[in-house]
Amino acid sequence: xxxxxxxxxxxxVAPTTQGLHERALRNLGRTGRWRPAEFVFWALAxxxxxxxxxxxxxxxxxxxxxxxxxxxxxxxGYAGIVSLGHGVFFGVGAYVAGLISIHMTGEPITGLLLGxxxxxxxxxxxxxxxxxRASDLTRLMVTLGIAMLFYEAANKAAWLTGGADGLQGxxxxxxxxxxxxxxxxxxxxxxxxxxxxLLFLVARRIVTSPFGLSLAAIRDNPMRANTIGIxxxxxxxxxxxxxxxxAGIAGALLAQTTMFVxxxxxxxxxxxxxxxxxVLGGVGYLYGGLIGAIVxxxxxxxxxxxxxxxxMFWLGLILxxxxxxxxxxxxxxxxxxxNRVRGMGK
Amino acid sequence: MSVALETINLEKxxxxxxxxxxxxxxxxxxxxxxxxxxxxxxKTTFINLLTGVLPSNGGQVLLNGEDVTRxxxxxxxxxxxxxxxxxxxxxxxxxxxxxxxLAVSERMGGGADFWRGLGTRTDIIDxxxxxxxxxxxxxxxxxxxxxxxxxxxxxxxxxxxxxxxxRVLLLDEPAxxxxxxxxxxxxxxxxxxxxxxxILLIEHDMDLVFTFADRITVLVNGTHFAExxxxxxxxxxxxxxxxxxxxxxx
Numbered sequence: 001x002x003x004x005x006x007x008x009x010x011x012x013v014a015p016t017t018q019g020l021h022e023r024a025l026r027n028l029g030r031t032g033r034w035r036p037a038e039f040v041f042w043a044l045a046x047x048x049x050x051x052x053x054x055x056x057x058x059x060x061x062x063x064x065x066x067x068x069x070x071x072x073x074x075x076x077g078y079a080g081i082v083s084l085g086h087g088v089f090f091g092v093g094a095y096v097a098g099l100i101s102i103h104m105t106g107e108p109i110t111g112l113l114l115g116x117x118x119x120x121x122x123x124x125x126x127x128x129x130x131x132x133r134a135s136d137l138t139r140l141m142v143t144l145g146i147a148m149l150f151y152e153a154a155n156k157a158a159w160l161t162g163g164a165d166g167l168q169g170x171x172x173x174x175x176x177x178x179x180x181x182x183x184x185x186x187x188x189x190x191x192x193x194x195x196x197x198l199l200f201l202v203a204r205r206i207v208t209s210p211f212g213l214s215l216a217a218i219r220d221n222p223m224r225a226n227t228i229g230i231x232x233x234x235x236x237x238x239x240x241x242x243x244x245x246x247a248g249i250a251g252a253l254l255a256q257t258t259m260f261v262x263x264x265x266x267x268x269x270x271x272x273x274x275x276x277x278x279v280l281g282g283v284g285y286l287y288g289g290l291i292g293a294i295v296x297x298x299x300x301x302x303x304x305x306x307x308x309x310x311x312m313f314w315l316g317l318i319l320x321x322x323x324x325x326x327x328x329x330x331x332x333x334x335x336x337x338x339n340r341v342r343g344m345g346k
Numbered sequence: 347m348s349v350a351l352e353t354i355n356l357e358k359x360x361x362x363x364x365x366x367x368x369x370x371x372x373x374x375x376x377x378x379x380x381x382x383x384x385x386x387x388x389k390t391t392f393i394n395l396l397t398g399v400l401p402s403n404g405g406q407v408l409l410n411g412e413d414v415t416r417x418x419x420x421x422x423x424x425x426x427x428x429x430x431x432x433x434x435x436x437x438x439x440x441x442x443x444x445x446x447x448l449a450v451s452e453r454m455g456g457g458a459d460f461w462r463g464l465g466t467r468t469d470i471i472d473x474x475x476x477x478x479x480x481x482x483x484x485x486x487x488x489x490x491x492x493x494x495x496x497x498x499x500x501x502x503x504x505x506x507x508x509x510x511x512x513r514v515l516l517l518d519e520p521a522x523x524x525x526x527x528x529x530x531x532x533x534x535x536x537x538x539x540x541x542x543x544x545i546l547l548i549e550h551d552m553d554l555v556f557t558f559a560d561r562i563t564v565l566v567n568g569t570h571f572a573e574x575x576x577x578x579x580x581x582x583x584x585x586x587x588x589x590x591x592x593x594x595x596x
Contacts, residue, residue, distance in 0.1 A: 028444060028463070206460045212460065
């Protein structure tokens with residue numbers, strides 16, 4: 001009855017409030033909701049395991065590089081902290097995982113976690129250095145400097161690291177005592193993919209949490225973040241430590257799946273490559289590192305077959321083009337073209 | 347009179363320039379106090395000293411009787427000192443719901459929660475909705491901040507500050523740059539701010555100052571120049587000369 005609804009305002013008001021509640025909650029949860037493309041991405045990743053059995057070595061490298069780049073995205077994309085020395089955490093994770101297998105146990109999960117924890121401790125210890133003077137230039141130099149220190153330290157400490165010869169004698173036991181690491185890289189790929197996926201899930205949760213939102217606020221406007229009572233320094237140290245943990249686990253994965261660690265894991269090109277990978281894929285949406293790793297490794301694989309000596313040239317060119325033109329315009333090009341074609345028809 | 351915010355001989359020098367010259371000032375509990383002065387009088391410096399953006403060279407800042415002179419911005423914020431900015435300082439990529447939700451959750455100590463998404467925080471939603479309603483942002487709650495009309499952004503600027511549940515709120519030229527069409531909405535919301543929040547308003551807009559404030563302090567060359575009710579200040583010939591006169595001649 002129309003007259004009844006008119007005489008009962010509460011029933012008319014209640015659904016509106018309810019609607020506003022839902023609208024507000026929906027918006028607050030918007031970043032946390034899974035999109036269809038994300039399911040497709042991970043379904044395809046799982047499919048590669050079954051349908052590309054002869055590519056497992058390459059795919060394993062992609063998964064590890066992707067995880068490493070994801071770790072950089074946590075600080076660069078979500079907190080706006082630039083780094084030219086993220087490789088130090090990767091390298092420390094790799095060395096610690098290698099040393100654990102030689103001196104303690106070949107059990108993979110133990111080495112993986114301890115490698116990550118060692119890198120996290122280093123991250124926690126060095127993070128305050130990045131906060132003293134929060135300019136991009138100082139951060140680039142401090143991270144670069146720390147990475148150089150560790151490279152030289154690992155070089156000198158040959159009694160521990162094997163110096164330029166690398167760590168000899170790493171042996172990793174089967175995962176859960178059942179899955180042997182094989183020469184085709186099948187177990188390695190499954191291991192790296194599962195670890196990357198699980199850590200991705202955790203990272204996704206972190207960046208969409210109130211903590212993650214506060215990081216975005218700090219990145220957007222540190223001054224305002226401060227005045228609404230966000231402890232900016234503490235939050236940045238926290239995400240830097242988490243990021244170091246992730247990078248360390250990526251390094252540990254490399255050490256365990258290749259059963260070898262050399263000074264190369266601490267070399268400058270690790271830090272430069274991972275930045276390049278992340279920029280290729282795009283910062284600040286977690287998939288950038290993973291997609292960048294796929295693109296980077298495939299380009300490296302294809303270009304180095306075509307022009308073994310000059311592949312870096314082409315890679316450099318592609319990077320310059322992407323950065324200058326902007327990813328949105330490249331990925332949006334088909335839609336723009338389509339609109340233009342439709343426009344001409346009118 | 348119980349005092350919400352007080353400065354005693356507060357001083358700030360930049361090299362040879364004395365920007366704040368031994369200013370002693372009191373904001374009453376629940377007061378509506380305006381701080382005015384010609385350009386270059388040191389109003390912004392004074393605000394920055396109150397909030398802890400700048401360290402002072404001497405004197406004290408007391409917040410509800412507690413000496414906060416040596417505390418950081420963020421520590422003062424946690425003790426109930428909120429502020430807005432002359433130029434909007436918002437989180438451009440976020441929506442009003444997110445910005446306010448973040449401020450509310452930080453205040454409630456849930457800001458370090460890295461597991462439970464804000465979308466599940468039914469406990470904060472009523473407060474967020476109430477603030478959106480109070481600042482007329484309900485319609486645009488899920489729009490990106492960067493695309494809101496300027497007047498709405500000004501309202502959000504205040505809403506985010508109020509979400510921190512401040513005891514003292516410093517409003518730095520809230521009406522600056524707001525187009526005429528959106529101005530009334532802003533004035534209405536300012537007039538309707540909670541009575542228990544003590545407010546210090548810095549403003550050039552004399553209409554707003556005289557309708558909003560119950561007390562006015564005039565700052566000239568970094569010095570506490572005059573103070574009184576709006577009527578007293580308006581009647582003070584010295585004030586008319588250095589400050590209000592300026593406008594009449596213009």
